[in-house]
Amino acid sequence: xxxxxxxxxxxxxxxxxxxxxxxxxxxxxxxxxxxxxxxxxxxxxxxxxxxxxxxxxxxxxxxxxxxxxxxxxxxxxxxxxxxxxxxxxxxxxxxxxxxxxxxxxxxxxxxxxxxxxxxxxxxxxxxxxxxxxxxxxxxxxxxxxxxxxxxxxxxxxxxxxxxxxxxxxxxxxxxxxxxxxxxxxxxxxxxxxxxxxxxxxxxxxxxxxxxxxxxxxxxxxxxxxxxxxxxxxxxxxxxxxxxxxxxx
Numbered sequence: 001x002x003x004x005x006x007x008x009x010x011x012x013x014x015x016x017x018x019x020x021x022x023x024x025x026x027x028x029x030x031x032x033x034x035x036x037x038x039x040x041x042x043x044x045x046x047x048x049x050x051x052x053x054x055x056x057x058x059x060x061x062x063x064x065x066x067x068x069x070x071x072x073x074x075x076x077x078x079x080x081x082x083x084x085x086x087x088x089x090x091x092x093x094x095x096x097x098x099x100x101x102x103x104x105x106x107x108x109x110x111x112x113x114x115x116x117x118x119x120x121x122x123x124x125x126x127x128x129x130x131x132x133x134x135x136x137x138x139x140x141x142x143x144x145x146x147x148x149x150x151x152x153x154x155x156x157x158x159x160x161x162x163x164x165x166x167x168x169x170x171x172x173x174x175x176x177x178x179x180x181x182x183x184x185x186x187x188x189x190x191x192x193x194x195x196x197x198x199x200x201x202x203x204x205x206x207x208x209x210x211x212x213x214x215x216x217x218x219x220x221x222x223x224x225x226x227x228x229x230x231x232x233x234x235x236x237x238x239x240x241x242x243x244x245x246x247x248x
Contacts, residue, residue: 008035030097033072039193041138042186042237048078048137050234051166054244055133056082058164063132066090068122068155069139073102077109079133089115092126123147128158137168140219141211152226159247165228168235168242170213182238216241 008031029036038044056079059065065083067075070091079089093099099117106115120126123144128134134155143151155165173179190200214222220231220243228245235242 008032030072030095030101033098033101034074037071037074037138039195040190042189042240043235047168047235047242048074050242051075051135051137051168052078052082054164054166054234055079055135058133058162058244058246059083059087060132060160060162061086063130063160063163064088064090065133065135066092066128066131066155067135067137068092068126069094069136069142070102070117071098073105073109075135075137076102076106076115077111079135080109080111080113085113087113089113091115091117092120092122093117094119094121122151125150125154126158128155131155131159132163133166134159134163135166137166138170140167141169141213145212145214148222149226152222156227156247161247163247165223165245165247166242167219167223167245169219169240170211171219171239171241172213172215173239174215174217179239185238213239216243219243220245 041047052075055065061084065079065087067073067079067089070076070093073091076089076091091099091102093102096119099119103117122139124147136155140148140151152165159165173182187200216233216236219241223231223243223245227248229248230246231243232245233241233243
């Protein structure tokens, strides 16, 4: 007798698909997202801890904290334990299914601070107000390249002086000769996390036209051209990076 599948176990791409459609953050993905991201992103837990620590050091009294592409709320929960309860949190995502899961997780985590969750398509920009911390964790890579400059500009326009943007992204190597090797190491990691060859190949196909990575230098240039001053890499693993940027 087969055992029932745990509701949070990622098997979205386990069965053979005749033609993988473009990846979408559907209800099916929302149900397994936490398992998916923990098995697909290297050092995801450590990235979350680092993000929370950085946010806690740069948050300013009387301002707001934004998580753009907040998915199921993991980053908001991590920041909650380190940031004053007087600070208002705003989570924005383009998938209502993600926000529904996020709200349930925040309630289960005992969230008592003021917070709001909003559905918005970040491809059209975003309305940021009085922000001292904005997080883009594995989000900008899903924004159409032509819309990224506008999004980053709308973020900095809504930030207070000294505010920070914390950007975590999948990236391309600076020298393309290393891309193939880094991708190989990444897929080896997914195999160690018990993804099958079929799952890896089908997800790769589904993400092909949806996730468009930049080089680390291109992301930093994007931030600097928008008006961010100090930019520093705080995390790097082959084809993943984390950058913190401070508004002048």
